[in-house]
Amino acid sequence: AQSVTQPDIHITVSEGASLELRCNYSYGATPYLFWYVQSPGQGLQLLLKYFSGDTLVQGIKGFEAEFKRSQSSFNLRKPSVHWSDAAEYFCAVGSEGNEKLTFGTGTRLTIIP
């Protein structure tokens, strides 16, 4: 069975600082990996996704993520965070031919001045 682990429940970062959110997955074959962001009171918005090809994926809002098969990781990064990036971030894994997505428990990001 596929699973996703986001080890950091809450991260606080200063505005302008760099950010890395961790995601580890467990899946037998090549996974399809996603990062979603959820602002308070909102639904989930897709930031980026990895299916195949280049392991460094660019997303919206200046985010990127790198797929590392050897580490079973798909960490999300941003070189310089903005106050508007404060939200909850979810990593998810899916599989070919299966509509089901498995989500992590999320990481809440707080931005301080």
Added chain:
Amino acid sequence: ETGVTQTPRHLVMGMTNKKSLKCEQHLGHNAMYWYKQSAKKPLELMFVYSLEERVENNSVPSRFSPECPNSSHLFLHLHTLQPEDSALYLCASSQEDRSGVDRAEAFFGQGTRLTVV
């Protein structure tokens, strides 16, 4: 505007009430989903409809009853709920590629915040 609209945004209901959550997608997708989001727990997939047929039901109690009358609309009928059913219920849709070449992302609605009293 996300393309997936959920109503109502907030709902408070007693344990003996019957209510329905509505989801509508304007993206021409062929699959729709109900998820439950509770505090400090991963998103739980409840139901999947693909081409208007239910393809997955993750052991959800029968007090939750989905309905998908067409590819654009999805309902979740609620009756005799329990306080632990209070959560954010998210609807999502996606365009599934049956050839297996691609794996589409899901587009989510803003959710219905349900409180059972």
